Amino acid sequence: MLKSFVTGRWVEPQGDGVSIEDAVTGAEIARASSAGIDVAAALAYGRRHGGRALRALTFHERAGLLKALGLFLKDHRAELYELSTHAGATLADARIDVDGGIGVLLSYASRAVRELPDDTVILDGPLEPLGRTGQFVAQHVLTSRPGIVVQINAFNFPVWGPLEKLAPTLLAGLPTLIKPATPTAYVTVRLVELVLKAGVLPEGALQLVCGRGEGILDHLGGQDAVAFTGSATTARQLAAQPSVLNRGVRFQAETDSLNCSILGPDATPGTPEFDLFIAQLVGEMTAKAGQKCTAIRRALVPAHHVGAVVDATRARLAAVVVGHPADPAVTMGPLVSRAHREGVRRAVTALRTAGRLVAGDPANVAVLGADPEHGAFLAPQLLVVDDPTRPEPHEIEAFGPVSTVLGYSDPEDAILLATRGRGSLAGSVVTADATFARKVVRGLAPWHGRILVLDRDAAGESTGHGSPLPMLVHGGPGRAGGGEELGGMRSVRHHLQRTAVQASPRLLAAVTDPPATSDAPA
Ligand code: NAP
Numbered sequence: 001m002l003k004s005f006v007t008g009r010w011v012e013p014q015g016d017g018v019s020i021e022d023a024v025t026g027a028e029i030a031r032a033s034s035a036g037i038d039v040a041a042a043l044a045y046g047r048r049h050g051g052r053a054l055r056a057l058t059f060h061e062r063a064g065l066l067k068a069l070g071l072f073l074k075d076h077r078a079e080l081y082e083l084s085t086h087a088g089a090t091l092a093d094a095r096i097d098v099d100g101g102i103g104v105l106l107s108y109a110s111r112a113v114r115e116l117p118d119d120t121v122i123l124d125g126p127l128e129p130l131g132r133t134g135q136f137v138a139q140h141v142l143t144s145r146p147g148i149v150v151q152i153n154a155f156n157f158p159v160w161g162p163l164e165k166l167a168p169t170l171l172a173g174l175p176t177l178i179k180p181a182t183p184t185a186y187v188t189v190r191l192v193e194l195v196l197k198a199g200v201l202p203e204g205a206l207q208l209v210c211g212r213g214e215g216i217l218d219h220l221g222g223q224d225a226v227a228f229t230g231s232a233t234t235a236r237q238l239a240a241q242p243s244v245l246n247r248g249v250r251f252q253a254e255t256d257s258l259n260c261s262i263l264g265p266d267a268t269p270g271t272p273e274f275d276l277f278i279a280q281l282v283g284e285m286t287a288k289a290g291q292k293c294t295a296i297r298r299a300l301v302p303a304h305h306v307g308a309v310v311d312a313t314r315a316r317l318a319a320v321v322v323g324h325p326a327d328p329a330v331t332m333g334p335l336v337s338r339a340h341r342e343g344v345r346r347a348v349t350a351l352r353t354a355g356r357l358v359a360g361d362p363a364n365v366a367v368l369g370a371d372p373e374h375g376a377f378l379a380p381q382l383l384v385v386d387d388p389t390r391p392e393p394h395e396i397e398a399f400g401p402v403s404t405v406l407g408y409s410d411p412e413d414a415i416l417l418a419t420r421g422r423g424s425l426a427g428s429v430v431t432a433d434a435t436f437a438r439k440v441v442r443g444l445a446p447w448h449g450r451i452l453v454l455d456r457d458a459a460g461e462s463t464g465h466g467s468p469l470p471m472l473v474h475g476g477p478g479r480a481g482g483g484e485e486l487g488g489m490r491s492v493r494h495h496l497q498r499t500a501v502q503a504s505p506r507l508l509a510a511v512t513d514p515p516a517t518s519d520a521p522a
Contacts, residue, residue, distance in 0.1 A: 002032045002189050002210040005196070006042035006177075008049075008203060013037055017211060020183060023088035023334045024324055026374040030186045034211030040219040042177060042207050046148045049204030050175030055144045058119050059492075062171050063112035065200050070105035072198035073191075077102065080159055080190060087158065087184045088333040088376065090325040093288045096467075101163030104486070107470035108167035115489045116171070119514050120144065124498060127508075135504050139512055142496035144173030147223030149495070150216060152238070154229045155181035155336055156291040156399075158188045164486060165227045166206070167470070172495035174225070175205045179213040181230070183336045217241045217249070225250035225495065229293075231397075232256050232479055253481035254474070256397045258421035260298040261465060262414050262440060264431025269308045272456040277301075277430040278309065280454065281403060282316045284466050285380050286332040290401035294426040294466040298393055300414050303407030310384060310405060314359045317380050323368030324375075330368055334376040335400055341376045347398035348381050354392035355385030355404065394420035411436060415443035423478020428452045428465045449476035449484070 001017060003010040017033025054062060073080075077098045084094040116122065122142040130136045149169045153161040162178050169176055180188035192208045195201065209216065217226060220243045228235055228251065235253040238244070244251045261281060267273035277299075284296040301309045325333030335341045345362045360381035367377045380401035385393045388406040394417070408414040418427060427448045429440050432455040441451055450472055452465050468474035473487040485491060501511055 002030050002185055004034065004037050004210050005192055005208040006037060007045045011037060013211060018182060020186060021337050022086045023336050024086065024370050024375045026338060026376070029086055032182045032185050032211045034209050034213045037209055037211070039209060039213060039216050042209065043148055043150075043219050043224075046175040046177055046204050046207055047146060050202055050206070051146055051148060051173065051204070053202030054170065054175060054205055055120065055146070055173045057173075059116035059122075059171060060113050060118040062173065063109045063116075066105045066112070066167055066170060067109035068200040069195060069198050070102050070109060072200070073102050073105070073194060076194050080187065080194075083187050083190055084158075085326045087187060088289060088325055088336055090330060090333050091328075093325070093333065096288065097157050097159045100467075101160035104160070104164045104167050104470045108171060111471070111488055112171050112492070116492065117514075120173070121512065122493070122496065123512055124493070130502065136502065137505055137508055138500050138502040139508055140498055140500050141512060142493055142498055145223045145495070145497050147174060147221070147225065149174045149176045149225045149227055150220065151176060151178045152213075152226065152228045152230065153178065153180050153188070154293070155183040156288060156293070158184040159191050161229055162188060162191060164468070164470075164474070168486070168491040169227070169495050170205065171492045174495060175207075177207045177209060179209050179216060182211065183340070185210045217243045219243075220247065220249045222248035225252065227252050227485070229254040232481070235481055252483040252485070254293065254425075254483045254485060255479065255481035256399070257293055257423070257425040257476055257480040258297045258394055258397060259294055259424045259426050259465075260300050260418045260421060261296045261428040261430065262418065263299070263301040263305065263309065264429065264433050264436045265302050266433040266436065267431055268305070269312070271432075272459070273430050273432055273454070274312070276454055276456070276459055278312045278316055280428065280430070280465055281313055282320070283464070285317070285382075285401045285403050286320055287466065289332055289335050289378070290380070291336065291399055292466050294468065296403055296428070296465060297397060298417075298421065299403055299405045300408050300417055301405060303409055306384060306405055306407045310358050310382065313382055313405070317359050317382065320380055321368055322365055322377055322379060324370040327369045332380070332401065334370070335378055336376065338376045341378050341400070344378060344398050344400035344402065347396050348383070348402060350396050351383050351385075351392050351398065351402070351404060354387070354390035355383050358382050358384050360401075388417050394422075411439050411443075415440060418444055419447045421447070421479065423476050423480045424448050425474065425476040425480045426450045426452070426465055428454055430454045432456060447477060449473045449480065
């Protein structure tokens with residue numbers, strides 16, 4: 001039974017909880033429950049102890065905590081890799097999650113020292129003169145809120161998910177309570193054990209509630225925030241909770257997304273851009289078995305190149321080795337659970353009502369080093385939908401190794417089809433044609449959090465379609481949740497309160513001058 005870490009100790013929940021299975025063998029690996037965990041007490045403890053201690057530190061001192069934590073985790077990442085195997089992650093998959101999370105901590109730590117003051121308050125914008133004699137002025141200030149952040153995370157990033165939310169919020173002086181997704185909660189438990197072992201965060205700065213965390217939002221108020229990652233359906237349910245609706249809890253959502261990759265008309269078969277498009281598509285379908293919120297779900301290609309794209313993608317997919325994620329010969333592991341595999345199969349069935357399957361069999365897969373039925377293995381599935389105006393490929397997210405190829409007629413049509421996803425986290429335009437790139441990127445930008453333009457020049461250094469980076473926005477409008485995570489220090493500012501202070505210059509300076517030793521935490 002997974003324990004929760006609340007009010008300064010590990011607590012065992014009551015009841016039997018729910019079973020968590022090993023993705024590779026199907027055997028029970030843990031159980032999770034939040035029954036009997038006093039969530040209200042945990043939230044109060046976090047605000048009282050963790051928040052108070054963090055607010056007493058300057059931004060530079062908080063950055064020091066992130067750096068120390070990141071370096072400690074770097075030395076212990078091997079055990080997180082190993083544990084992630086049970087969730088179906090190959091070493092390459094685990095590195096995306098674990099190294100990616102540590103990278104966010106270290107990046108935020110160094111940028112905070114460069115870009116934020118060594119103070120507990122940020123002066124935001126210029127001094128605003130308000131009177132004729134100069135004796136009445138105003139200054140916007142950003143201060144830490146005496147609240148707590150509740151993270152509700154998705155199953156696919158049990159390490160990156162908590163850490164990418166921790167970095168900006170800890171810098172903002174906020175304590176955190178993590179509610180991990182149940183299927184991979186055991187990996188997050190180990191992460192929290194390591195964070196505690198590192199011994200760098202103040203008491204109460206980080207807590208963990210495993211299981212469903214019933215009522216977790218009921219005890220939040222106007223200084224608190226929820227940082228949710230998961231499906232759009234769950235986001236809608238949680239955003240409709242009375243505390244969010246009536247008490248002004250800040251609710252940020254990162255949800256699912258029908259991301260597209262667009263092949264330019266210039267990128268004909270035989271060009272480097274065509275090959276880059278195919279390699280990236282297959283990479284996105286198979287990394288983490290397609291269980292990435294940013295993965296390419298829709299491949300939009302010139303209609304007369306659909307056949308060539310399908311042939312090239314199939315040829316590349318044929319080299320994918322599905323199997324035990326610990327085997328170095330394996331390039332794609334299983335999905336997180338057999339229940340999740342059933343969900344992906346249902347989504348493929350629904351997509352097939354609009355088109356045809358051209359690679360992969362949802363019912364059969366050759367598996368290296370494991371049992372295809374006991375483990376949650378699924379072959380990569382490629383579909384073609386001949387009528388791109390059908391709603392299914394633009395609406396159904398199969399959260400696994402599944403992509404659909406759709407033909408477009410001209411740049412306007414490509415933009416129109418892309419926007420039918422109603423807002424996405426990431427999009428790619430693979431082209432060497434400057435006119436096409438300009439037109440399509442300008443058309444897609446209002447619908448996307450991040451756009452990668454890929455050509456032969458950028459390919460060598462490209463970080464890829466699906467990789468969120470600490471210095472760039474992660475999030476997207478509309479269906480993608482409307483949230484904005486990461487993106488450098490702007491995401492720290494987002495968690496601070498902006499207040500206009502109007503006063504005489506003398507008293508304003510008394511408020512805004514650098515810290516005095518007498519500053520006591522509120
Ligand atoms: P999910 O089923 O929506 O669950 C997300 C989280 O919400 C889990 O921690 C879940 O807990 C919790 N939850 C569900 N109902 C709840 C309730 N009534 N009260 C409190 N918590 C509740 O999503 P998932 O299956 O974990 O993740 C896959 C989805 O996440 C995909 O759609 C993917 O696109 C999306 N995703 C988005 C991003 C992004 O950055 N935009 C990143 C990763 C994944 P339990 O596990 O205990 O049910």
